[in-house]
Amino acid sequence: MDRVKVKESASKALFAAAAIVCIVAVVAIFVFIIIRSIPALSKIGFFNFVFGDVWNPDRFDNYATEVLAGRYGILTMIVGSVFSTVGALIIGGVLGFFTAVFLARFCNAKVKKVFSAVINLLAGIPSVIYGFFGMAVLIPLFANISPTGDGGGLLVSSLVLGIMILPTVVALSKTGMEAVPQELYEGARALGATHEQAVFRTVVPAAKSSIIASLILGVGRAIGETMAVIMIAGNSPEIPGGLFGSFRTMTANIVLEMGYAGEVQMGALLSTGVILLIFIAVINLLFGLVVADRKKSKGGKKFSLGLSAPKWIKPAAIGKVISWVSAVFVAIFLAFIIGYILVRGIPHITPQFLFTDYAYGHDPSILSCIVSTLLLIVVSIAISVPLGIATAIYLNEYTRRGSKFVRVIRSAIDILSGIPSIVYGLFGMLTFVVWFGGSASILAGGFTISIMLLPVVVKSTEESLKAVPDSFREGSFALGAGKVRTIFKIVLPSALPGILSAVILTIGRVVSETAPLMYTMGSVIQPMPNGFLGSGATLAVALYALTREYKYMDQAYAAACVLMILVLALNFLAGFIGKRLGKKFQGETNVVRKKKRQPAES
């Protein structure tokens, strides 16, 4: 009996420890970045930093110098980030909203199924591919209509960011609209409204808070995006002068200069990270408020028609047409981006490119990058998956729902998931890289990206655990099983499909990340890595490196192609496992449930 008790409390301690590691990670990032930015902020002056409009750093400025030679004002970048985010919101938000309306109310089940898969694909495409596509295709295209003659800048950045946030907007708004009680719609129809009127005047307003929440999440994603933006925006530290004006975002500022920054300059970059964190915190807060509001309004509050049924949609039919156009536009855009990269890339995927080890001074090949990517996956999964699952188990199985401790951890995890990836990169470069011998390595990259993945794993595991009915647990307890046994024999197996597909999506994330890895793991194509302490570029980083080398555009397309196929395959695999295993386990567990209920009932 004692042995069982020891086992129980030991496991509980282990799970709790994992949860604590999660908190420590968040606190560490916050404390580290804030503490390292304070000297710079006090040297530069907070006001000068935030409202200064000249960014002209001097590498030799240090904290001992009396007068700073450089100027460190990031106002232009704050404006740049805000402008591009607003642009993304206008494009991605509108397209996403109408596409969601289309999916929720204007198409049949088959179209909806295919289309939802398409939207998920959009979410899976790595940002470096969006950037590459923008640079290689959209900028030359838009150069034709640009009054300045240059196609890059605010408009194309907003367009690309808009497409990138679209999946987030669509997924959440669609779910919200589907959750609107059918009676509302039917009531509207009974009063003589057409289908279109019923949708735009009753269903949409009823789903208002979900739609707003989806837009807020989209804003978070747009403001944190790095790679796609630096390849398109033009990066000059100035307030964008018009739709085709060159500008720099805060994330771009960090990634452009972190490689060689001097003392004060590095402090200023960290401070840029702090400002980004503030933005993200505010966005999280807004999101929390909107979601809380949604929960309240479920209690039969009168749905207000105010915001979401703009009076200008006089004939709601226009809304319907726009929904169709949005959906078709999204489909065409996706088909174009995938098709273009496949067509340009596939002819250049040669056996030499794929299967020979890269040697300096020879044509690029990506075998070593694939190996580096695999090693990175091993490290990051080995760290983030056990930790994340244990944290999720602790949160879901051991704590009272809604206790203070849990709320603290939850909000910590939410914030962790909102931090722009480049801030992780900055953190990793200043900590893990230093710890692991001062030079970029797979281990350093792995640790960096693991912290980034933790919230993803925790959240999706929690979702799967929540989906396991409580009757399973009660049945298990009733039969005399302990907590640990229940978790490992009953709860985890039932939640396995969800967890597995989450792990695969996590792998997809590792494969597609670029910004946090450039300075922690390696930035150019190299021969086979020397084990985990060696450096190496992942496929996504290799693609970025190839686009910077003019001679290898064909190889860049080929690398983009390989990367995209890989990520799409992982997405399909995740979906497949989620569905197939889900069915299988559902069947088995149903049987289990029946068997267990019998003794309980008798």
Place this chain on the structure above:
Amino acid sequence: MKKILMAILSGILAVGIGVAAVGCGGSGSSIVVVGREASSGTREAFDKAVKNAEGTSLDDYSGENNPDGEEHAGYVKGAVYLGGTGDVASRVASTKGAIGYISLGSVDESVTALNIEGVVADEANVLNGSYAIQRPFVVMKRDASKGDLQDLAADFYSYLTSEQAQGHMEEAGVISLTDTDKRDGQEVTQYTALTAKPAEGDKIVIRGSTSMTDTISIMIREYVELNKAWCTNEMFDLQLQGSSYGRSAVDGDTTGNVIGLASSAETESDTRDHFNIALDAVAVIVNPSNEVKDITLEQLFDIYTGAITSWDELTAAEE
């Protein structure tokens, strides 16, 4: 049926909007200024060479001692700053009105290199100094007062100083340098391959300029080939992020295995041990459709500071 019609109609509309947006072209005569990010050695070399009539260089202009008293964080407002040679070349190749600068070795038929002050960018003109925008490729190691390099890194460094290394500069698209003065005092040496790996050191860390990617890759290839009895590609740890990145890596070298690469000259005040391995011209490139073939340094200065904003002003000046 209605649905199908709807789908077709909206398809046409979506495509139509796209075509309309792209169809109404703008004027191609305004200049799109393309440059490199601040850490770039190519940019440093370009900024130092391009001067106006008073002798103010672009480098002074964007620095804090700008003579006109105003502060400029860089080029003219609206300039585009890109991260690599490839970005610049592809932007210029795809944008009618663009002007940019890249390493001469990377120029191909998709862009046109302009003559500077009537001088063609070629090897002879770079060597005799008549082509104005040129820079050395610099190889750096930490100052001897901080300690010598580890034997392995030192051996690679001695290969870089050698005559054998100079034999491959043409392949790298840069101009071989054998004159001791031009090499900043470093004589051309003879390199003898080692029969066994030096005991000290197991890694050669190379950090620095993206412009030197080709040059250093070929150097490593040849070095590995010469020492194939013991040397492998895996002994090299190569990260290229810009000249400043190379300099700060050499400054921060505590183990003695870092070799830095910079694509702009070291100044008197710099304390790193270094030599110039090759010369490179910075070619000023424009779109092939551009009629301008010749440009002066003053015009370049005016373009990059915004005094000239249209190609018409240049073509008018030529006539």
